[in-house]
Amino acid sequence: MDILEALVLGVIQGLTEFLPVSSSGHLELVKVILGNNSAADQSLTFTVVLHFATAFSTIIVFKEEVIEIVKGLLQFKWNTEFKFSLKIIISMLPAVIIGLFFEKELESLFGGEILLVGCMLLLTALLLLLADKAKNTKKEVSYLAAAIIGISQAIAMLPGISRSGATISTSVLLGIDRARAAKFSFLMVVPLIFGKIGKDLLSGNLDLQTSELIPVLVGFLAAFISGLIACKWMILIVKKSKLSYFSIYCGVIGCIAIGYSILN
Numbered sequence: 001m002d003i004l005e006a007l008v009l010g011v012i013q014g015l016t017e018f019l020p021v022s023s024s025g026h027l028e029l030v031k032v033i034l035g036n037n038s039a040a041d042q043s044l045t046f047t048v049v050l051h052f053a054t055a056f057s058t059i060i061v062f063k064e065e066v067i068e069i070v071k072g073l074l075q076f077k078w079n080t081e082f083k084f085s086l087k088i089i090i091s092m093l094p095a096v097i098i099g100l101f102f103e104k105e106l107e108s109l110f111g112g113e114i115l116l117v118g119c120m121l122l123l124t125a126l127l128l129l130l131a132d133k134a135k136n137t138k139k140e141v142s143y144l145a146a147a148i149i150g151i152s153q154a155i156a157m158l159p160g161i162s163r164s165g166a167t168i169s170t171s172v173l174l175g176i177d178r179a180r181a182a183k184f185s186f187l188m189v190v191p192l193i194f195g196k197i198g199k200d201l202l203s204g205n206l207d208l209q210t211s212e213l214i215p216v217l218v219g220f221l222a223a224f225i226s227g228l229i230a231c232k233w234m235i236l237i238v239k240k241s242k243l244s245y246f247s248i249y250c251g252v253i254g255c256i257a258i259g260y261s262i263l264n
Contacts, residue, residue: 002215003214003215003218005215006046006215006216006218006219006222007218007219007222008030009027009030009031009046009050009219009222010050010053010218010219010220010221010222010223010226011222011223011226012026012027012030013027013050013051013053013054013219013222013223013226013227014050014053014054014057014222014223014224014225014226014227014228014229014230015226015227015229015230016162016230017051017054017163017164017223017227017230018054018164018186018227018230018231018233018234019162019164019230019233019234019237019246020124020128020162020164020165020168020169020234020243020246020250021121021124021162021165021246021249021250021253022117022120022121022124022159022160022161022162022163022165022250023054023162023163024159024160025117025120025121025159025160025161025162025257027047028113028114028117028159028160029114029117029253029257032114045212045216046212046215046216046219048196048197048200049216049219049220049223050219050220050223051193051196051197052193052194052197052220053219053220053221053222053223053224053227054193054223054224054227055189055190055193055194056224056227057223057224057225057227057228057231058186058187058189058190058227058231059190060228061186061228061231061232062183062186062187065183065187066187066190068081068084069081069084069085069088069187072084072085073085084141086143087141087142087143087146087184088146088184088187088188088191089191090143090146090147090150091146091147091149091150091153091184091188092150092153092188092191092192093147093150094147094150094151094153094154095150095153095154095157095192096192096195097154098154098157099157099192099196106157106158109158109159113159114257114258114260114261115257115258115261115262116158116159116160117159117160117254117257118160118253118254118255118256118257118258118259118260118261119160119254119258120158120159120160120161120254121160121161121250121251121253121254121257122250122251122254122255122258123160123161124160124161124162124165124166124247124250124254125247125248125249125250125251125254126247127165127166127169127170128162128165128169128243128244128246128247128250129243129244129247130169130173131168131169131170131172131173131243132241132242132243132244132247133244134172134173134175135175136172136177136178136241137175137176137177138177139174139175139176139177139180140176140177140180141171141176141180141181141184145171145174145176146184148170148174149167149170149171149174149184149185149188150188152166152167152169152170153166153167153188153189153192160254160257162250163185163189164182164185164186164234165243165246165250167181167184167185167188168181168182168185168238168243169243171184171185172238178238178239178241179235179238179239181238182234182235182238182239183235186231186234
């Protein structure tokens, strides 16, 4: 992998992790376009680094909320912080179960399955359109809502379904305040990313060669900086009910992906 390719993939990961257009789907599409033939272990290492970068950018943007979550868990008091932390944990459970018991089946879908990516992008487009037309309310995230949003996050592990798009859309359709929906969506994935990184490190699946150090560093910085911008931007977009624009984008890209898959 060269530096330019790492830069492009890093920027795409940073933007699409927060914007509701599917980071996994776009990475799969771009890898096909760029003819990325990296070995599986090298590709996994780079992907993990990019996700670490976007998780780090989330922590920076929501540093106050992250501190409150940690305090809530450590204090063991039935206060607002502890309740919010518990909701985050509940939202994580579906994805954890899928990751632990269906990891191999899930990984098999990330091998240039462009037709699947296209179809899932169309599903993302539909979710965003429905959410954009939903009425805005001031509801907070309940325990039941956290579980339902968690199921959406687990389904969004499929390439082409936007994780942020699915979780934010589900939250809005459940009547949750749009700003709270965006914040909860971004915070609920951080523990999962660090858990995944820890699991891969312990399993020894990560392989970083000396020749890849500079491209990986470039990819990390690109994903981190673009992630900071996209995270703040996305919060404003959700508040202003502008998800329909991303719905159109996902629909167009999804149709192109399906057409490309059929023709090739």
